[in-house]
Amino acid sequence: MFSHGFMSFAAIGITVACLLIMGTFSLVAVNANQNLKDLQKENAILAFVSDDLTDEQAQALHSQLSVVDNVSDCTFVSRQQARDEYVQKYDEDDLYSDLEAGIFRNRYVLHLTDPDQMKGTIEAVRGVSGIEKVRADEDISNGFVTLRNIASVISIALITILFVVSVFIISNTIKLTTFDRRDEIAIMKMVGATNGFIRWPFVFEGLLFGFCGAAVAFGLQWLLYEAVARGIANSDTLQLVSVVPFGNIWAPVAGVFAAAGIVIGVGGSLTAIRKFLQV
Amino acid sequence: MIRFTDVIKTYDNGTEALKGISFSIEDGEFVFLVGPSGSGKSTIIKLLTGEIIPNDGRIMANGFSLSNIGEWQIPYMRRTIGTIFQDFRLIGKKTVYDNLSLAMRAVDAAPREVKNRIPYVLELVGLENKMNRYPDELSGGEQQRVAIARALVNNPATIVADEPTGNLDPGRSLEIMTLLERINALGTTVLVVTHEKELVNRLGKRIIMIDEGKVVSDGLGSYEV
Numbered sequence: 001m002f003s004h005g006f007m008s009f010a011a012i013g014i015t016v017a018c019l020l021i022m023g024t025f026s027l028v029a030v031n032a033n034q035n036l037k038d039l040q041k042e043n044a045i046l047a048f049v050s051d052d053l054t055d056e057q058a059q060a061l062h063s064q065l066s067v068v069d070n071v072s073d074c075t076f077v078s079r080q081q082a083r084d085e086y087v088q089k090y091d092e093d094d095l096y097s098d099l100e101a102g103i104f105r106n107r108y109v110l111h112l113t114d115p116d117q118m119k120g121t122i123e124a125v126r127g128v129s130g131i132e133k134v135r136a137d138e139d140i141s142n143g144f145v146t147l148r149n150i151a152s153v154i155s156i157a158l159i160t161i162l163f164v165v166s167v168f169i170i171s172n173t174i175k176l177t178t179f180d181r182r183d184e185i186a187i188m189k190m191v192g193a194t195n196g197f198i199r200w201p202f203v204f205e206g207l208l209f210g211f212c213g214a215a216v217a218f219g220l221q222w223l224l225y226e227a228v229a230r231g232i233a234n235s236d237t238l239q240l241v242s243v244v245p246f247g248n249i250w251a252p253v254a255g256v257f258a259a260a261g262i263v264i265g266v267g268g269s270l271t272a273i274r275k276f277l278q279v
Numbered sequence: 280m281i282r283f284t285d286v287i288k289t290y291d292n293g294t295e296a297l298k299g300i301s302f303s304i305e306d307g308e309f310v311f312l313v314g315p316s317g318s319g320k321s322t323i324i325k326l327l328t329g330e331i332i333p334n335d336g337r338i339m340a341n342g343f344s345l346s347n348i349g350e351w352q353i354p355y356m357r358r359t360i361g362t363i364f365q366d367f368r369l370i371g372k373k374t375v376y377d378n379l380s381l382a383m384r385a386v387d388a389a390p391r392e393v394k395n396r397i398p399y400v401l402e403l404v405g406l407e408n409k410m411n412r413y414p415d416e417l418s419g420g421e422q423q424r425v426a427i428a429r430a431l432v433n434n435p436a437t438i439v440a441d442e443p444t445g446n447l448d449p450g451r452s453l454e455i456m457t458l459l460e461r462i463n464a465l466g467t468t469v470l471v472v473t474h475e476k477e478l479v480n481r482l483g484k485r486i487i488m489i490d491e492g493k494v495v496s497d498g499l500g501s502y503e504v
Contacts, residue, residue: 183370184370187368187382187385188382188385190328190368191357191358191361192354192385192386192433193386
């Protein structure tokens, strides 16, 4: 075991590279998703009620808006509440203290279940009689959805390629070990050893390669993630982006790394040994 | 018991190795399988060890039907046959003891059984004092005796020896044949493939002669070419 130093190093190294790239893209996707969710919470659709409707009629629209597809919650905001929020948000110098509520419109704040379907939901809300105007920051939301989708597609493509490459390299490493021991394998077959008995040490070797690769990759991923998170936190231009603390996600990341490393290692071993068992 | 019934074997390249061969070997028999090169002897050994399967006919060996044996059954069938080769096929990096131990561990023998059985088998082949030697520290005859010990160590019903004396001088060849005869006397069926006319004639055992994929003679007698 580990008798071919360079190839063992290569096998573990490629597993580390595979898992690190896979992990990086997956974590980008996780963070994009998280930011999208945060944005979803903040980036609600505002549906302004027509001035022609009385306050009571405006409030009565709640039942129609709350049943629109993809609307997760619907909150009525009166003219007075809208005015108070505005003043609280912008009146640093007490300039708006005498602002009248009448210049604001009654409105609904709508949150969505799936931000991907924002466009369709806006159309549906516009169709509700009594709603005069709908406002939503579609571009920002779409940007996040696009980023997440790109990250997902790149992740899947890279993971697939690197997974196959890792299995191939581990398989070749174990083939060298197997080649060295071909006489031993032939004798074991001759005296009646089962394939499972012969296979086990090689599978164990592959499992160790995969597990070592996973452990190293996890450590590097942790360091890389913390460095990027610190960089984002210290950046003036990326203040809007929030990063999920590694402490919150280390367990699933470790689990996925270990599982992927083991699958790569064991898969490589099984591929390598298959030819030598056909005696 | 080994029984070949109308066995035909044609290789993928079109070579007709066996053309409807039939013979049987009863439990406890000592049989020589002789014939010129390319007559089909090695094909018979390969069929017996499950390396290849026949195109037609039936082969029974120690209770297994080799004509339609399942892949999972082959290891268990091989445990009933100890095989010896001309080139010994010992692991050079392992001691005599470890070579035998590998053969026993390969069939899941318990450590205690390994420890007890190996000295007994080495004593049987006269190598009890060479347990910790490596193969290249032994003579050709001694290496072949280690190979015989390895074939015996799992207590098979049959020993198949493919040209076991091919690499040995006449004196050592006789020693090996005498050893196989002694093993046969203990109840193990022995099938020896050989070209050594003098040895065959000297032992006076049953001889099956093969030529061009057919049995040309079968019985006690002398081997004449």
